[in-house]
Amino acid sequence: MYPFRAESVYVRNAWYVGCLAQEVSDTPFERVIMDKPVVFFRTASGKVAAMHGLCPHRYYPLALHGKVIGETLQCNYHGYTFDGHSGLCVRIPSAPKAPRNFHQRVYPVVERGPWVWIWPGDPALADESKLPTLEELHLDARFMASPLLKPVLVKARYMLGLENLMDLTHIGFLHAASVDFEEIVQAPLSISETDAQLRIVRKMRTSWGMVQDVLYKPENRFAGKSESDSETIVHTPGYVTNTSSTPREIEGVGPADPSVFGELWFHHVLTPATRHSTHYFGTQSRSHRREETAFGELLHHIDTEIRSQDIEAMEAIEQRIQQFGEPPVELMTKSDTAAGRLRRRLQRMIDLEVSSSTAAAGTEALNPAAKLAEPAVGPEEAAAQSA
Amino acid sequence: MYPFRAESVYVRNAWYVGCLAQEVSDTPFERVIMDKPVVFFRTASGKVAAMHGLCPHRYYPLALHGKVIGETLQCNYHGYTFDGHSGLCVRIPSAPKAPRNFHQRVYPVVERGPWVWIWPGDPALADESKLPTLEELHLDARFMASPLLKPVLVKARYMLGLENLMDLTHIGFLHAASVDFEEIVQAPLSISETDAQLRIVRKMRTSWGMVQDVLYKPENRFAGKSESDSETIVHTPGYVTNTSSTPREIEGVGPADPSVFGELWFHHVLTPATRHSTHYFGTQSRSHRREETAFGELLHHIDTEIRSQDIEAMEAIEQRIQQFGEPPVELMTKSDTAAGRLRRRLQRMIDLEVSSSTAAAGTEALNPAAKLAEPAVGPEEAAAQSA
């Protein structure tokens, strides 16, 4: 499926943002992640739980009026109850006793920063050390985050969002921004990859403009050009940060004062819902003007506007792909280099999961019924009936 | 298709409620029954007619502005006219004479009680003696029916409704009713089957509670427990009645006075529209407080509320099945016994229809074109053109 070679499109063995920490409470809610319904809730101890969202008894959505009781979640249909952390079925009201060893699938989750991270792949491979640190994400104490963007379910495959972020030449058109377009196009580009990250850096020479007025205040204007890095980092397959061009060295002045010319990072968080839809989370974090609440709100407002344009583009393209078929050929050019690198990077990760036996087992585990080794739980006629 | 073994899911050779008698007038209307459009109308003589809903000329829906003329229905597109009871094409305005022997498919229908019953299967097998009597349905003169529930098209396969009715342990959760839940769970269950019925009886010992206040009035309260039967009867594949636990024998008192502790029956009428949607009809009938109109309206109101919860459950599950696939395995328990019995009962009936040659002929007859033995009706170029 476009833009990948085969039908597999997800890197499952990775950490994704499943929801905002502030979304999770003792009122469970359902979110579809990589084609699976997941119910999120916060247990009495304050921990976040993420569980396969359909009751194994009658397929009723556990989030629909489900009730958090202590560390467990009780289904609203017939009261089946599951431990939020192990998935163990701890009670079937109409059965004399709970089944001995039935586990509803639970997902590894970590609450870090403003996010709840989830591992949709093989739980045995879930490794918290692979989770980006707040330092890496520019969300640690050095930074102040703006109010979080309202999570949006975008009706487009996630790659349309990621590739949008890889090619910033769209800024001058889609966002009709008064940036110095030639600067972006002409800037020498370097791309580096590690197991953890894909990093794109454009060495830019930028003039002061309207954007700088907003970010650094008009009174800090300088006459010459400044040297800066336009940096985009893909931390995980679904988490991208990019930074505006913070002046580092000002022509005729010298090094820029970081307390005035701080860093500003945009957080683009894309979690696949289905093959044709994506949860879009986000915020901005800044190292200067940290106490200025109004500045944070302004950034929030501007970013919301900009992303609504990106979302319009993503959804327009997705709709066309669905109606008219996949692009038969793409007319790619220089500015698609980074997108091409990311596409190949993710393709390798997908191929690896598909081919490796580990991944195969992981896929198996995605079937919530796979653990039903001993399904019969009641005395009389009760039985696990295969459909 | 879930929950059946194969793709066949309908018991066609049975009587179903097609609509309310009060819905049928000389304004025809279309209702989809088992994937076929059926037009219902009342002819000049007052009889109900049910006919295949698409004109054999140009596939125009006969119900769309169609006109009842005497015992016939006239298509609004080019005026083709059919006898409501035999289906005979009696007029083609633009042809010199009506075709000699073209019959539009008509369905056997019977108006009985508040319902119009229809036989979707082989007309040759339609047997009015198989239609439940009003006595069997608890709708005869002994009972007063509440105002009928507004017919609803539920976006869920009919079995999700039927199996809901088989397992009353959902009452304490889905309906959050303050019933004595342990009573239901602990009650000895007996299930009996005949060709005509599936009957489930729970022998219960019930304490007076809020439900009894509503049904039997607070002044008739008694202190001890009462013995009662919680009875559920599947009369036809789409018609289920169940009764609340009418006290029969009161602890320390003796037999309950039936003029005070009357019977109350809930009528759950589920007619498949498509494989993923179901017409839901219903009412309640009672043998006591028969003249109390306000009591009937209260029952109507309460039942409407309760069914809206059942409908929410049915539709939530159907939606999940369609989005995420069929339940791979079901974790069944004691309280699923009755549902399991009903499922196997219907599976046997479906298998019988599919395998028997009788059923095969019946299936053939579902094709409205099958009777087109002599299709050419006009002089010149007219012809029955196969598409």
Next chain:
Amino acid sequence: MYPFRAESVYVRNAWYVGCLAQEVSDTPFERVIMDKPVVFFRTASGKVAAMHGLCPHRYYPLALHGKVIGETLQCNYHGYTFDGHSGLCVRIPSAPKAPRNFHQRVYPVVERGPWVWIWPGDPALADESKLPTLEELHLDARFMASPLLKPVLVKARYMLGLENLMDLTHIGFLHAASVDFEEIVQAPLSISETDAQLRIVRKMRTSWGMVQDVLYKPENRFAGKSESDSETIVHTPGYVTNTSSTPREIEGVGPADPSVFGELWFHHVLTPATRHSTHYFGTQSRSHRREETAFGELLHHIDTEIRSQDIEAMEAIEQRIQQFGEPPVELMTKSDTAAGRLRRRLQRMIDLEVSSSTAAAGTEALNPAAKLAEPAVGPEEAAAQSA
């Protein structure tokens, strides 16, 4: 696909109305024609351009905030720019130079009368001499056209509209018009075909009625019958005109005065959008009462009403075909003669396109990527990646 024998349903090598001339401006807009998105716009020189609607770079819809610059259209995503008439890619902002020879597909278009005509098939076969003249369409200086009907996207395959027009016996039912129905049915019918046209003429003898009051004014009433032709002309597969029965010869009076009893033509313009939807354009043109604006508006109003009934019929039938399958057999009669002729005529044209090598090449050309002989345009990693 109904009503054709095979899955091909379009006559591609023909002129169709793509849009109204008055719809096209320097704000591009997208219209789906025969399953392809087409962007229409008017360039600085005033000429209409029609281009494949998806940017070959990233599949972004060119109409979505696209910008007309001179004779070119600039994509709103990354600024790729194409000549409106040749389709040549003239600029890629982020590439050092435009690609040498990449052409976006453009469609032959002709602005004639109130319409923009488009040739969806093989451009090499587009022949302006096959385009009906304004004289042939009854839209030349002899006629005054009413205000154009608002273009409507009808959710029905185009043949349901065309066949509706072939059988006027629907007028007495669908439009409940007080026409003398027997006149239509009894009128001798003649059908003639040329390469250019299918023409159906009914020789009618008509009494004065309400319709004549409206068209010719009550003061011109005459007592006897008049002879007239009810004429329907299929000019192209998507353009049908028909005329009301203009009196030619009045019983006991002699030839009718053409300045009083003028011709009135209805224009039914059906352009396939998808296999299940159709653009419906239209107007009326008259040779009498030409200066009476209010009369034109009255015709516009009446015709809008009538077509809304035709559209309701088309959509009702399409919906039933999609839900219940194609008509297994059709009970055709005398009045279907013309529809049968048109169906066979179009079937022959479709067959010819499918079988001939010319048509095969035409089909090939429908793939916008087919011309991508030299797709690589940038230096570094740029490449035409096949999906």
